[in-house]
Amino acid sequence: AQTVTQSQPEMSVQEAETVTLSCTYDTSESNYYLFWYKQPPSRQMILVIRQEAYKQQNATENRFSVNFQKAAKSFSLKISDSQLGDTAMYFCAFMWSGTASKLTFGTGTRLQVTL
């Protein structure tokens, strides 16, 4: 079974600064996908970024980028130029690329962006 660990329950960053959220996972599979989702107080889960394990290049989406270290089973999210609207819970998630299509989530990191 796959497990996803987010060791930072809460983090705080000042507006315009950079913050990195950590995620590690455990799997015996070689083909899989990794995701970061954001859940603001509105409860809507929003995709931030997706990474295919077979791709060596780290995914980026505007101010969001990942540091994917496959051998270390690490998948951290970097948010640059933090904005107040980035305040949310952030979940790291794993999906095996085999027949199982479900997401396995970490416990989340609550990020607070302050003035």
Next chain:
Amino acid sequence: GAGVSQSPSNKVTEKGKDVELRCDPISGHTALYWYRQSLGQGLEFLIYFQGNSAPDKSGLPSDRFSAERTGGSVSTLTIQRTQQEDSAVYLCASSLAIRETQYFGPGTRLLVL
């Protein structure tokens, strides 16, 4: 286009009653997923559909939980004889196909008194 929609947004029920939660996926998405989010258990997978069939029901916590999907579109999650431990936010997601990115609805918050 329209995203995933869920209804009701909130539901309060008494212990022992049955409830139905509805999910309307993004048009054209063939895969549909149900998850549960609770304080004690975090985010848990419940069931997924590919078309109208459910290849993976492994996450359903008990036989009081069932789900169906008709016409390859709308899905209903039914909880019979609700218990207080069923209180949670029930999230639905859909994807264009299996192994594609899942897009989530706003969830239904269920409170069992």
